[in-house]
Amino acid sequence: MTISAAATIRKAHGSKNxxxxxxxxxxxxxxxxxxxxxxxxxxxxxxxVYGGKSLNLxxxxxxxxxxxxxxxxxxxxxxVGDVEGRASRPSKRKSWPLVTGRQIHSDIIHCVAHAPKHPxxxxxxxxxxxGILLAVLTxxxxxxxxxxxxxxxxxxxxxxxxxTIQRIVEKGVxxxxxxxxxxxxxxxxxxxxxxxxxxxxxxxxxxxxxxSQFSYAAELFRETKDRDxxxxxxxxLFLTARAPGHSELPKKIFLDLPEANRRQLLAVxxxxxxxxxxxxxxxxxxxxxxxxxxxxxxxxxxMAAVGIRD
Numbered sequence: 568m569t570i571s572a573a574a575t576i577r578k579a580h581g582s583k584n585x586x587x588x589x590x591x592x593x594x595x596x597x598x599x600x601x602x603x604x605x606x607x608x609x610x611x612x613x614x615x616v617y618g619g620k621s622l623n624l625x626x627x628x629x630x631x632x633x634x635x636x637x638x639x640x641x642x643x644x645x646x647v648g649d650v651e652g653r654a655s656r657p658s659k660r661k662s663w664p665l666v667t668g669r670q671i672h673s674d675i676i677h678c679v680a681h682a683p684k685h686p687x688x689x690x691x692x693x694x695x696x697x698g699i700l701l702a703v704l705t706x707x708x709x710x711x712x713x714x715x716x717x718x719x720x721x722x723x724x725x726x727x728x729x730x731t732i733q734r735i736v737e738k739g740v741x742x743x744x745x746x747x748x749x750x751x752x753x754x755x756x757x758x759x760x761x762x763x764x765x766x767x768x769x770x771x772x773x774x775x776x777x778x779s780q781f782s783y784a785a786e787l788f789r790e791t792k793d794r795d796x797x798x799x800x801x802x803x804l805f806l807t808a809r810a811p812g813h814s815e816l817p818k819k820i821f822l823d824l825p826e827a828n829r830r831q832l833l834a835v836x837x838x839x840x841x842x843x844x845x846x847x848x849x850x851x852x853x854x855x856x857x858x859x860x861x862x863x864x865x866x867x868x869x870m871a872a873v874g875i876r877d
Contacts, residue, residue, distance in 0.1 A: 587611050588622060588645050589855075593757035593843045596712070601719055603663075603700065603874040604712055605646050606759040606845070608855045609867060612638040617857070617867045625704045625868025639665060639870075643700060646872055663874060665700045668692060670725050674733035676742045690730050691739050693722035694875070695747050702872035706859040707849050709761035709824055710871030711736050713743065713754055720747040721873045726828050728769065732776055737831040751836030758844040759871050762860060764789055764823035766850035774820055783830060789821045 588611035596604050612622030616629045622638050623630050647663050664682035668689045675689030680696050692701040693713075701723045703710050708727035713736070715721070724730070724739050736756075743749040777784040825844050832842055849856040849869075857866040 588641055590642070590645050591759070591845065593712070593755075593845075595755055595841070595843055596714055596757055599714065599716065601876045602714060602721070603646050603876060604714070604721075604757070604872065605642075606710060606757075606871045607642055607869045608760075609857050609869065610855065612641065614638060614867060617862075617865075621867060622869075623857070623867030624870040625706075627867060629865070630867065642870060642872075646700065647874070663698060663700045665702060665872070666692060667702045667704060667870075668725075670704065672725075672727050672729040674730060674735045674738050676722075676724070676735070676739055678742065678746050690725040691722065691735055691742070692724075693720065693739065693742055693746065695720045697875040697877045700872045700874040702870045704868040704870055705759070705761060705849075706857040706866050706868050707762040707767075709828055710759040710869075711739075711828060712757045712759070712871055712873045713739055714756075714873070715743060715747060715749040715753050716755055717753040718747050718749055719875055720749060721875060723871055723873050726824070728773055728822060728824060731824060731827050731831070732780055734780075734831055736828050737835050740832070740835040740837065752838060754837050755841045756832050756837055756843065758825050758828060758842070760845055760847040760849050760852075760856050760869070761824060762850045762858065763825060763846075763848040764821050766848055766860070767822045767824060769820055769822045771818075771820060773822065777822075777827070781827075781830070787823050787827050787830075789823070791819045791821070792817075 589608045590605040592605050607622055609621045614621045614623040614630050614634045624638055626635050643665055666679055666682050669686040670690050671688055673690050676691030677687045677689050679692055679694045694701055703723050703725040708725055711724045711726055713722040722739050724735050726735050774788050829842055849858040850861040857869055859866055
């Protein structure tokens with residue numbers, strides 16, 4: 568069973584123009600003194616285009632580049648602050664390059680040894696190099712952080728349904744094995760906030776694709792039918808030539824994306840007790856998170872980031 572935990576929230580204060588920033592940290596990963604990690608929320612920052620001041624970390628069309636850059640600096644400062652979670656003072660803070668990719672809903676994973684000059688196209692980043700922050704952007708898709716507790720290696724992955732079908736987190740474990748000699752039993756994973764099975768409605772073509780790839784696909788989907796009072800009161804209006812004589816109401820299909828990724832981690836040997844799921848739905852909690860679906864595309868981006876201290 569997935570470990571569900573309420574988010575451990577660390578408060579950090581930036582400049583006087585920034586509202587308070589909340590960083591969500593996995594308790595199991597916070598015990599590692601050499602690790603820097605966290606999931607952002609929409610709380611804090613200087614962006615004004617998504618309702619009040621918010622921590623938009625993506626270069627969206629609606630927001631200004633300067634606001635996003637200030638937000639990113641504040642978030643990075645909160646992440647690499649001292650072990651109590653306080654942001655370091657600017658004069659004392661070491662500059663950690665922030666490495667993000669040009670996300671394309673793929674299974675492409677890059678091994679990063681230094682900050683690249685241009686964004687890397689792909690949806691997974693791994694490193695053994697201290698002093699850099701690897702990050703993915705999300706607004707419903709799942710962010711997944713992987714940490715090798717023995718070899719001090721880390722990875723972060725952007726897992727929407729397309730990336731999940733292509734087994735990006737499963738391949739992420741494989742890339743850490745290949746590049747760093749990681750063992751699955753030494754890995755810890757944190758599945759961050761994302762849209763969940765309560766809200767993630769998909770089409771039958773998505774279900775068909777999962778069923779073609781995974782033997783357990785049926786366990787990842789929930790199907791419902793809306794009650795239709797007109798249909799129930801006047802059934803003769805819906806007579807068809809098909810047995811038993813009445814057309815069926817269309818089904819609604821919901822995908823449990825976190826469970827799909829948890830199953831992939833288990834399949835490659837990550838221990839169940841080492842997989843933590845924050846169990847937070849972005850679509851349900853618009854006061855805390857951005858949701859591309861719930862906000863019909865007019866929304867910001869959150870960030871999941873991980874790094875290694877010197």
